[in-house]
Amino acid sequence: MTQQFPKVELLTTRAKLEAGREQTVDVLIRITPPDLNALNNSRPALNLSLVLDRSGSMAGEKMVKARNAAMYCVDQMLPTDRLSVVAFDDHIDVLFPSEPVTNKSSMKNLISHVEARGSTALHEAWVRGGLTVSEQLIDKGVNRVVLITDGLANVGITSTDEIVSQAMGLNQRGVSTSTIGIGDDFNEDLLLPMAQSAGGNAWHVVEPNDMQRIFEVELQGLIAQVAHTVSLSLIPADGVRIVDLLNDFELTDTGRYRLPNLQAGSPLEIVVQLRVGAQAIGSSLRLLDLRLGFTPQDARAAEVLRQAQTVEFATKDEVEALPINYEVVKASQFLMNARARNEAMRLIDVGQFTEAGVVLGASLHATYEACAPLASSESVMEECASLEELAMSLKDRLRDKMSRKRLAYSAHRIRTSK
C-alpha cells in the first residue's frame, strides 16, 4: 500500500503573537489521518470477539437489542474477517471460537439463543474473549474484544484498577478492547478507562434502540483505523513552557502523551497551552517541536513524524488587526467544557447537584460567548445543546446515575475527538 503520513497542523488563535510581553498561547494541534482512498487500500481485516453480558439485569428489551446488534455485526463482516462470541453471566460460554465469518446463518443462530440469567463475571469473560482473539491474531489487522454489559463486575476479579491495567497490558500485546455500557447500572469508572487504556472506544447506550447505531459506529471506526500505538511528545523552545494539555491524555512509560488510534475521516484535535516569554517586534520564535509516533495499520514498525511551529512577533495593533482563527477558540472551549463535565461529576459524587449545574451553566455561557461567530455551526449548536441537556438532567434526581454517565461519556468524546 502507498505509505501516507497523517497531516499535522499547528494553529494559533492569530497568525502572529504580540511582542514585548509574556503571554499564554493556545496552540491547536490538528492531526488528520490519511483517508483510505488516498492509501489505495481496502479496509484492514477484523478479528473481533463480542463479549456479551447475559446476566439477569439484561432480561427483556436490552437482551433482544444486544442480540440483534451482535447479529447485525455478523452481517456487516466479511469472510476475510474473524469473529468469536462469548456470552457471560456467572458462567462463561464461548458460543463459537474465532472463525472466518463465512457461515453467517449458523453464527446468528447461536447468538439468537442467548438468554439473560445469573450475575456478572465480567473480568473472566473479557479474558476468555481476548483468548479467542489472541489464538487467531490477524497480522496487520484489527484484533479487538468488544465488551457489552449493563452491570457491575461482581464475580471473580472486580477491582477496577486491576482490570484497567490488564486491558492496557493486553493492548500492548496487540489486542485492543472497546466497551459498550448499556443503561444506567454499569460502572463507567471501569468501562471508560478500560477502553481508553486499551486502545479501543467507550460507548454508552442510553436506550436499547441505540444499540445498533453504536455497533455501526464501532465497526466503521474499526474499518477506518489507519494507525495504532499513537503517541505525541512536545518539546517547547527556550523561553517557552508547556502550561497545560487540555485533552488530559495519559502519559506513556516514556513520558509521551498516549493518543487514541487514528481513524480515517476523524481528525484528532489537541490543544496545548504555552507560556511564552516577551520577544522583540519583528522577531520569530520556534515555539514547539512536535514528534508524533504511530504504527500504520499495514506495518509492523513504528513511524515518526516531526514538525515545528514557528511564529512571528508584531505590535499589539498589528496582531489585533489579524483575523481570529475560531477553530482554535472552539477547540479550547470544548476541551474546557470536557473538564467542566468531569468537575460536575465530582460534585455529583459528593452530593452537590446545584453546584454541578452551576459549573455546566457557566460552561454553556462561556461557549456562547467564545464561539459567538460560529453560533450557527453544527458542532457549536450540538455542544450547547449537550451542556443544556446535561444541566437539565441534573434536576431529575431519579436519574442521577444516568446523568453521571452522560457527563463522563460526553467529556470523553470531546477529549478524544470522537
Place this chain on the structure above:
Amino acid sequence: MKHPVEQERGKKFVGLPEFAAVCERVMSDLGLEQARGTVTNVPDERTIRYYLAEGLIQPVDERQGTASVFAYVHLLQLVAVKKLQAEHFPIRKIRELVAGKSELELESLLGIGTQAKRSRDNEAKRYLESLLAPSMSIAFGEAVEPEPIKQMRMRSAAAPPPVPSSAPDQTAVWQRLEIEPGLEVHIRSDYTPPTTSARTRSLADRIRGVISRYWKEK
C-alpha cells in the same frame, strides 16, 4: 491437521493439465460439498479457464515454452472460490473477496496458517492465560497461597530470582532491586508500571497486604 492446500505451498505447476490435476486432488481431499447442481465440485481445465477469464483467478505471468506456470497463489484462489461457492456466495462477491488478495490473506480466508501464528504471535495469549492462573489471587488479596513467600524465605540472597509460574514470557529477564535492607522487589523486563496515581495507590496497597500477610505467617 494440515489443510490439504498447505502441502503445495511454494510449488509451481507447469501447464493447465498439471494444475487441474493438483486442484482435483486438493479438492477431493478437502471434500467440499457443492449444494447447487450448476457448480462443479472438482474444477476441470475448462472451469479453470472460465475462472481465469472472469478474473476469479489472477492471470499467469510466468511461462515455460507455451505452457502457463501456475503458482501456489492460483491454487489458493481456486480453493477459495470453491469454498465460497459452497457457502452460496454470488460470483460478484467472490471476485471481490478473492481478487488481488495476497497469499496470506487467502490462507487466512481458508483458515490456514493458524499453527504457525500460534507460535509466533502468542504473547497476548500467554498474557491472558497468566491472568486466569490461580496465582493471580495473591495480587488481589483473595485466598492467599503462601508458597512463593515460603520459597523466598528458604533461598539464599545470592540465589537467582525465581520465574513465577504465571509468568507470561519464560524468556523475560528479571531484575532484583533492594527497597530497604531485608526487602527486595523482582521486576520482569516487560513489566509496565502503573501510570495513574490511583493505580499506583492500588499497587502500594497490595504490596502492603503481601508484606503484612508474610508477617502474620512468620
